[in-house]
Amino acid sequence: MVRPWGLTVSGLALIAVCYGLARFAYGLFLPAFQDAFHFGGTLSGVIAGGSFAAYCVTVVAAAAAVTRFGPRPVAAAAGLTAAAGMALVATATDAGMLAVGVLIAGASTGVASPPLAEAIGRWGPRHHHDRAQAIVNAGPAVGIVASGFVALSALGHWRVAWAAFAVTAVAVTCWVTLRLPGRAQPGADTGVVRPLGALKAVARDPRSWPALGAAALFGAATSATWSFGREHVMNAGGASATVSVLLWVVLGAGELVGLSAGDLIGRHGLRRVWTVALALLGTASAVIGLLPGLPVAAFAGIAVFGAAYVTLTTVIFFWITRMHPGTTAAAVALGFLMISAGQAVASPAVGALADRTGTASAFLACAALGVLGARAVRPRPRS
Secondary structure, eight states: OOOHHHHHHHHHHHHIIIIIIIITHHHHHHHHHHHHHOOOHHHHHHHHHHHHHHHHHHHHHHHHHHHHHOHHHHHHHHHHHHHHHHHHHHTOOSHHHHHHHHHHHHHHHHHHHHHHHHHHHHHSOGGGHHHHHHHHHTHHHHHHHHHHHHHHHTTTOHHHHHHHHHHHHHHHHHHHHHHSOOSOOTTOOSSOSSHHHHHHHHHHOGGGHHHHHHHHHHHHHHHHHHHHHHHHHHHTTOOOHHHHHHHHHHHHHHHHHGGGHHHHHHHHOHHHHHHHHHHHHHHHHHHHHHOTTOHHHHHHHHHHHHHHHHHHHHHHHHHHHHHOGGGHHHHHHHHHHHHHHHHHHHHHHHHHHHHHHOHHHHHHHHHHHHHHHHHHSOOOTTO
C-alpha cells in the first residue's frame, strides 16, 4: 500500500539530496576545491557545465526507464548515483577525479524527477497531487539550506562534508525504496508513457519554442551565481568563510519564499510574473557582482535571486504545461532540460570570462541576460 504522505516526504528528501547537495553544493564548496586542486575560473565553469549537461541526458533516459521498470528502481538509481558521485568528490585526488564526481552527482537530478512525478501522479489521491508536488518542489531549497549548515559545521574539512552527503544519500535511497511503488501499472497515462515520442511532439510544436527559448535564457542568466556566488563574495568581497556560507543558507531560504509563485501567477498572470521575476533575478546578479564586499547588499541580492529562481521555474512549469495538458510530464521534462542546457552552455563561458576580466564581469553578463530577456521573450499577454 502506498502512503501518500510517506511518498511525498521521502520524495522531498530525495530531491533535497540530488539537487541541494549533489548538484548545487558544488558552488558552495568551489573555493575549497580551487585551493585543494589549484584551478581557475575556466575549469570551474567547465565542471559546473558538465553537471548541468549530465541532467539533460539523464532526464530523458530516466523518463523512459520509469515506463519500463516503474518508479522504485529509478528513484533508487537516482539516490545511488548521487551517493557515488559525492563519495568520489570526497575522495578526489586531483581536479579530473573531482570533475567526474561532480558530473556523476549532477546526473542524479535528471534521474530523480521522472519517478517522483510518476509516483505522485499515479498513486497519490487526486486531491493530494498539487500539494504533494509543491512539497517535493521545495526539495532543492531544503537541500541548499542543509548543505550550508553542514558546511558551517565542517569549515576547513570539505571531504568530511561530502562524505556526510554521500552517507545521507544512501540513507534517503533506502527510505525512498521502501516508500515508492514498484513496477508501473499498465493502462494509466500520466504523461510519462511513450516519453521519447511525447518529448519530440512537444519540441516540434512551434507553440513551445518561445517557452523553451525562455527557459534556456533563464538558465544561462543563473550560471554565475550558482557556480561562482560564494567564491566571488569571498575573494572579491573579502567575506569570511562563515559569512559566505551563511550567504548560501540565505539563498535556500529565499527559494522557500519563492514557493508562493503559484499564488502570484494566479493573481497577476504568467507574463507579468515572468517579466518582473526575471528582471529581479538580473538585478540581483548585478548587485552580487558589483557589491560583494557590502554584506547587506550581498545578502539581499542572494535572497532575491533565490526567490526569483523558484518563481521562474514555476512560470516555466505552467507556461509549457498549459500548452500541452495531455503530455504534462514530457513538457515539464523538456522545459527543465532547456533550463539546464542554458546553464550547461553558459557556465564554461562565464568561467572563461571570469578568468579574463574578473568574476564581477561574469555576474554583469548574466545580469544583462536577465534584464534584457525579461522583455525579449515573454508569455502571451493573457496567459
